[in-house]
Amino acid sequence: MVPYPPWLNAGDNAWQLVAATLVGLMSIPGIAILYGGIVQRKWAVNTMLMAFTGFSLVLLVWVLWVFKMGFGNPLKLGPGILGDFVGIPGPILGHATQGQAQIPLLNGSMPRFRFPQSTLAYFQFVFAGITPLLFLGSVIGRINFKVWLIFVPLWSTLAYSVNAFLLWGGGWWSQRGALDYSGGYVIHLAAGTSGFVAAAVIGPRLARDRARSIPNNLPMAAAGAGILWLGWNGFNGGDPYFAGADASTAVINTNLATATALLAWVVLDMLFGIDHKPTFLGAVNGMITGLVAITPAAGYINGLGALLTGLIASTLVWLSWNKLSKIKPFRTVDDALGVVHTHGVAGLAGGLLVGLFADPTIIVYLGSGSTANVSYTGLFYGNPRQLLWQAGAALTVIVWDALITFIILRFLGLFMNLRLPDAVLQTGDLAVHDEEAYPTDTLIRADGTRQAVAPAGAAATAVPQARPTSPNPAPGKRP
Amino acid sequence: MKLITAVVTPSEFDAVKKALNIFGVTGLTITEVFQRDLTGGRNQIYRGQRFHADLLPHVRIDLIATDHDTPDLVHIITKVASMRARPENIWITPVEALASVRTGERGTDAL
Numbered sequence: 001m002v003p004y005p006p007w008l009n010a011g012d013n014a015w016q017l018v019a020a021t022l023v024g025l026m027s028i029p030g031i032a033i034l035y036g037g038i039v040q041r042k043w044a045v046n047t048m049l050m051a052f053t054g055f056s057l058v059l060l061v062w063v064l065w066v067f068k069m070g071f072g073n074p075l076k077l078g079p080g081i082l083g084d085f086v087g088i089p090g091p092i093l094g095h096a097t098q099g100q101a102q103i104p105l106l107n108g109s110m111p112r113f114r115f116p117q118s119t120l121a122y123f124q125f126v127f128a129g130i131t132p133l134l135f136l137g138s139v140i141g142r143i144n145f146k147v148w149l150i151f152v153p154l155w156s157t158l159a160y161s162v163n164a165f166l167l168w169g170g171g172w173w174s175q176r177g178a179l180d181y182s183g184g185y186v187i188h189l190a191a192g193t194s195g196f197v198a199a200a201v202i203g204p205r206l207a208r209d210r211a212r213s214i215p216n217n218l219p220m221a222a223a224g225a226g227i228l229w230l231g232w233n234g235f236n237g238g239d240p241y242f243a244g245a246d247a248s249t250a251v252i253n254t255n256l257a258t259a260t261a262l263l264a265w266v267v268l269d270m271l272f273g274i275d276h277k278p279t280f281l282g283a284v285n286g287m288i289t290g291l292v293a294i295t296p297a298a299g300y301i302n303g304l305g306a307l308l309t310g311l312i313a314s315t316l317v318w319l320s321w322n323k324l325s326k327i328k329p330f331r332t333v334d335d336a337l338g339v340v341h342t343h344g345v346a347g348l349a350g351g352l353l354v355g356l357f358a359d360p361t362i363i364v365y366l367g368s369g370s371t372a373n374v375s376y377t378g379l380f381y382g383n384p385r386q387l388l389w390q391a392g393a394a395l396t397v398i399v400w401d402a403l404i405t406f407i408i409l410r411f412l413g414l415f416m417n418l419r420l421p422d423a424v425l426q427t428g429d430l431a432v433h434d435e436e437a438y439p440t441d442t443l444i445r446a447d448g449t450r451q452a453v454a455p456a457g458a459a460a461t462a463v464p465q466a467r468p469t470s471p472n473p474a475p476g477k478r479p
Numbered sequence: 480m481k482l483i484t485a486v487v488t489p490s491e492f493d494a495v496k497k498a499l500n501i502f503g504v505t506g507l508t509i510t511e512v513f514q515r516d517l518t519g520g521r522n523q524i525y526r527g528q529r530f531h532a533d534l535l536p537h538v539r540i541d542l543i544a545t546d547h548d549t550p551d552l553v554h555i556i557t558k559v560a561s562m563r564a565r566p567e568n569i570w571i572t573p574v575e576a577l578a579s580v581r582t583g584e585r586g587t588d589a590l
Contacts (some may be wrong), residue, residue, distance in 0.1 A: 038526075211536075212530065213525070213526070213528070214525060214530065215525055215526075272528065273524075273527070274524050274529050275522065275524060275529070279524050279527075281525055281526045282526075282527070285526070287515075322527055325527075337526075338526070410562060472487065
């Protein structure tokens, strides 16, 4: 007996599974506790639950039809870009997933995979899974939980599949040569755009919540942010699909850009920020900006490029966060955690910068025999077209994702309230879930019934409980 | 009997507790409270937004003493607290009756 077929390489498969797990940890608990810690005390449970359910929902639709839409055979919808826009939907539940991985349109343009299809499917799932969690930050504090449960699978099906197919599945922009190493466009620009549009369509939080968005637990945010940073080693390090030299390049570039961007943000805060003080949450913003900006470029650029990417992106996003946010429509649309800046603007900046910094001597795959090394050339190394393709791909993602998000939410809005009623928003977690992040045990009775609070002087008239099993007021109704 | 209520800053609290302990007062009820900051408060900055905070955390001490002990205890608290920082508030309320929940004793016996 042998443990695995000859095409399988244990090192590559092991790294790919570890990388996928690292990326999964970025979602749960990474994003769940980062966002759960930054939001107001009354929204921590709701935020964490939406993160966990979103992750689960995406996996279900991923294996049922979305993976094939992103990485399968093209669905011929029409001429030009329509012919290579999205894949044919289908499930990946059979034994075929034990066979050698393949992305049909990439056959010949990259080495053959050395791990099974299930590894590829899971690795790509964790990326699909984190994307809705990222734009969750735009809509927290008012989105109807039921809307979230329906919106996420629809968005993965209609928006994410197209992003992934166009840039990673061998679709139209990938054929032109547009680069997205591991998701600056497919994930972050998409999340920033969709989050912003969703925030606009759903409507703002309560005015008081907007004015007083005080975080409930910064140490928890620190833990989440740290998991994001180190998890990104899998995010970018896994994307060459082989545990080779380019994976190493991507990992060190990622950390270099992130450290630079974090420090740049802190310095900018000290020089030009409110009261000229460095802030922890500012550093986290800088960190995320660096991670996002290096994502489309990690394995295509050299160390100097990574350093400059972190510096430039952090400066741009700092300006966007502090200045652009004061201007319409950024001022009016309530993007609660500023996802449009730290993911949208940062992803766009990184995507365009790879069009400048892509270094032809950074080799993604080695050539052998008659085939040349695979590497890419940016504007600074003599290929201005690269910047054009980067801009074109960005525009496609922005337009398509904004459109799809708008249509899905408007459609769902015909049947249900996208935004929770104000009465529920005033209470938060307790009204939506009957749970709160920091319950006080002395204030809760053990028998599950509610203490009837009689008005003074009317103690004799006890109010009978209408529904003894659930004594809490229904959402939207004030007791 | 009197109810002595003192509001001190967290930094004074330990010294006050220790001093009262030396004089044999062990039964204290402690509450974390907030007092308006008379110097105007300070700003906190979260995610680039400035928030104003003019309530400062304080510790409220409640203790019940006999009429005879009350002036001495007030003296101890004010003395110790004002050695650390500017004295905060202290006020005295008459107590009509007192009962111990555990032993059922009444009046000064319940102290």
